[in-house]
Amino acid sequence: MTTKLFGEPVRRREDARLITGKGRYLDDLGAGALAAAFVRSPHAHARVTDVDVEAALDVEGLVAIYTYEDLTGPMAEPMPVLIPHPQLHAPRTGYALANGVVHHVGEPVVMVVATDRYVAEDAADRIAVSYEELPVVVGVDAAREARATVHDDVPDNVAARHHQETGDVEPALAAAPHTLSFTQYIERSACMPLEGKGVHARWDADDGSLRVHSSTQASTSVRAAIAAKLELSLDRVEVIAPDVGGGFGVKIVHPWPEELLVPMAAIRLGREVKWAEDRREHFISSAHERQQRQEITVGFDDDGRITALDVHVWHDNGAYTPYGIIVPIITATQLVGPYAIPVYRVVVESVYTNTVIVTPYRGAGRPQGCYAMERTMDRIADALGLDRAEVRRRNLITPDQFPYDHRLTFQDGRPVIYDSGDYPGLLDKLVALVGWDEAGALRADAQARGKLLGIGMALYVEGTGPGPYEGGHVQVLGSGKVLVSTGLTSQGQGHETVFAQIVASELGVPIDDVEVHTGDTRRFGYAVGTFASRAAVMSGNAVALAARGVREKALRIAADVLEADPADLEIDEGQVQVKGTPGASIPLRTVAVLSNPLRYAFDQAAQQATQFVTHDDSKPPVAPGDAPGLEHRDYYSPIRSTFASGAHAAVVEIDPRTWEIDVVRYAVVHDCGNVVNPMIVEGQVQGGVAQGVGGALYERMAYDGDGQLQNASFMDFLMPYASEVPDIAIDHQETPSPLNPLGIKGAGEAGVIPGTAAIASAIEDAVGRRITSMPISPTELYDLMRDETAERTAGSQQVPLQTGVPA
Amino acid sequence: MKPAPFRYADPRSLEEALDVLTAEHGAKVLAGGQSLIPLLAMRLAAPATLVDINRVPGLDTVETTGDGVRVGALVRHDGLLRDSPDATAAARVQPLLARATANVAHPAIRNRGTTVGSIAHADPSGEMTAVLALTGGSVTVATPEGRSTVGWQDLFVGPLETSLAGPAVVVDAFFPALPARSGTAFAEISRRKGDYAVCGAGVVVTLDEDRRVAAVRASYLSVGLVPEVHDLTEAVAGKPVDGADWAAAGALARTLVDPDGDIHASADYRRLLVGVLTERTLAEAAAEALERTAA
């Protein structure tokens, strides 16, 4: 059958639009709208003593200026703690506009609305805000020491103490034949979507309704937040995510101050208002992720099998905790990866710093967890003189152990029970794909060229597709067009293609007849959002169930017309036909027409459904319990997350004179269950790996001691170009999920997770010095190499470089 | 990231440009805009008037003679790289020009940004400032009083700062020809391909008639506040090309430079790179010098 497109590398239908400049992004909307700009705090921690707007008032084109004093009702209250948690004992959030004290550079203090953005910035420039500076806390170590505090009433800077344990770790460590303890660090990076955030709002005073477009990953929840904060009835608010130029997590956070202030201004002024974030604003007032200090103690036996693992993480959550402790929980629970850890204890202390908030960035705590676990594996191998692949193999959960219960509680409040997987299979494929066993020859070849070569690997398991639910709506029109809608949003991942594939396959229609809409509360009001690699799992299954509902109804109606048993019917290429009986068929579009009994024939097709044409007098036109129209709405709500997995390996070459680090080979084996579209999955993996390489070798948030971000531009925040991203060899393994109808697992974030761990391992292998802090740049590697006190690995004997490095 | 208000003039002649620059206090020349426009957008610069010289005729030529290469103010970086008779002639007389230009940014920027603009911008991380210094070049400056030649030593005053004051348009930059029995090389290390260099080196090696090293000069990028030329001859003077200890020249170079550290590289790391790049480029330049001596 030609319509079975599930599993095919169908080309992304959104690409033609998006790559030829026909996308409709936030800033493409509302050409005549007023523009907002913000005066943001230049200090990391300060008391606002005065706001003087006088000089701005005569700027021609100025329309309005708002400060905290202008906020009323719920708008004057702190921003919501979006995801509360019992262990988040000291949650703090900011205000839409600063109220008294600012806690990081970039916090909005004054909002300016003017005829265009230029004028708004001119006026903002002239507003004089006076500050009294307060002591600044930057970095996780300063936060721990708590010599200064971020929030007066949180004296130890600790927002949350998250704790999970699966047994009595101390006796288990005491009984272990070997133990190792070490501390390591990982730095901040950020999502950096090409399109920043943005909001456009239009108030219809006659209708008393508000239409908001936001570059968001969660339009339904933005809608609810706006309604609550602006005291509007939910039915008076619509929120639409237009084309969104990337999210990667930063746009799941909501409501951003601007998402509330722009609609507020639109209502007060009775004019369209728009704000499109610029890059500097994005750097200093959106969100970052990843900084942690990890203190790890591991117990293991002579074979390298882990007997106990004790991890204490200090997690930098920035100035506020609007997104709760989701990131640290994910680190804590996903750290164990594909390994069977008999006794595990994890404590995460989530601490405040005077820096931009920390919320999920693709991977969301998993890269850190993977870094902790995989570097532990490397240490064990080094301590015992074992092959790193072999140590991992000995600790893997085996295929017969599924479902595997880690006895931990995941970010969705549900148990971490791995549904399915084949981790030894992943490892075997990886070893073959990257040429793990030929590393010696590669090393010798590199040495002959004057280079140091190293190889590293990292494995991960990723909980994907958490609930609570997503919904889908499928409707067949009389034209034959099939409308599919889900409330979950798209940021360019290829949802339109994938959902169309699923519906075309389920329903038996040509994919070109299927039109997909996402993230528009006018079309679908119930949704959660796009995060945690959940779109395909959640909305994919929801639209599949909705399509199955439509199919069932279509067969029922067609069976009547064709005087056949529904069980004998099939749908192919948009035709409902009796199996094995050519000619006995009816087009699905005709079924759609017949599904809606009519009095009025507004066109040719509709005549077939009018009252003097259809006959059966024995029943009402619409049977009890039935509804007009060929449509169905359904929801998918999983019992718990499904767990995808993968294994990456990196080969690096290092110039021992300049310490430049080059990733020369990168291999990925990936398992996301049944694959809807392998081309899209590979694209996701490639993009993820690019971000992984960025996080390992290039990106960092360079805060100075005063909390000033020194690299808040694309000139100095080094995202890798295509020239820095290696070619990637990809192999797939498909272990279907038993948890959902389509057997799929999420694929969106996976590519980024093991990059830092695998590359750290490869560099350590190349240079024979312990790598304890990532990312690492050539200048830092040079410092490490000439530091006489730097720890040498046991494996460092095989590194050709034995002499000291010139200072 | 929107510029503060400014007036805009697009003069059709050099005289007109100088008139506007004279009349409007705080006016600034706009060439390719690849450095100036980002500064405006970030409101790090807010000139009252921009004088766009892109419509001034006669500034877009590359003239090559036996003495050297004269690059007009509107010649884009790409004009020295592209496959054209002008670029080929220039590369023959002063090969350093194209070699260095190939390291300037990315194609989109090289299509707009100008060689002369780079020099007027006086960025010690820029390739062209170092090349002007190393070749012993100069610029021609037009002011209402007339034209004058300003040598590179008198031009660069500090980072992003030249000696040009008052109304002035740089009409061209002149890069003297590579001397006889000489070779050059250029190399740089940047964090990402096309980025400003963490450190870069351009070198010229000149041999004597016996094919022994007679002179070695080097200039570095992102090292120091203004471009400098360092004489490294003493480390290798009188040595045959294949017997010269280029590492010794690298070591000497390390003692001569005084780099700063920033978020991308420590001062020590830059010093390390000065040594390595010197050694690598000298070997290459000496080989070229030998070739050109044989020819």
Ligand SMILES: Cc1cc2nc3c(=O)[nH]c(=O)nc-3n(C[C@H](O)[C@H](O)[C@H](O)COP(=O)(O)OP(=O)(O)OC[C@H]3O[C@@H](n4cnc5c(N)ncnc54)[C@H](O)[C@@H]3O)c2cc1C
């Ligand atoms: C992403 C990016 C990467 C870059 N990477 C590099 C790099 O690796 N190496 C590098 O060298 N450069 C780099 N550049 C800068 C680029 O080379 C610019 O083209 C160059 O620095 C300035 O030339 P312009 O013609 O664009 O000058 P403009 O931006 O127009 O002007 C720069 C300054 O020079 C003055 N000026 C320009 N022309 C004249 C003149 N004829 N007379 C008097 N004053 C004048 C202007 O008033 C202004 O102050 C990069 C730029 C970008 C945006």
